[in-house]
Amino acid sequence: MPRMCAICGKGYSKTIKRSHSMRASIKRLLPNLQWTKHEGQRVKACTSCIKTKSKRLAKATV
Numbered sequence: 001m002p003r004m005c006a007i008c009g010k011g012y013s014k015t016i017k018r019s020h021s022m023r024a025s026i027k028r029l030l031p032n033l034q035w036t037k038h039e040g041q042r043v044k045a046c047t048s049c050i051k052t053k054s055k056r057l058a059k060a061t062v
Contacts, residue, residue, distance in 0.1 A: 003030055006043035007053075 004011045010031045017027040033044040038053075045053075 003033060004044075005031060005033065005046040005049055007038060007045045007049040010046050010048075 002011065012028045012030050015027050015029055016024050018024060031046045033046055034050060035042060036045050036050055037043075038045060
């Protein structure tokens with residue numbers, strides 16, 4: 001299973017990490033994925049999608 005959000009499709013991004021001597025190495029920045037229920041299925045979703053989903057549910061109940 002890839003490290004990707006099942007809702008928005010957000011995956012990893014790359015950046016350059018520099019040491020004290022300025023040597024460059026590639027670093028992968030992974031999204032913060034959590035297991036959650038989405039449309040009756042258990043999926044891995046990023047926390048920004050979970051937060052947006054809870055905001056929309058709160059707005060709909062008001």
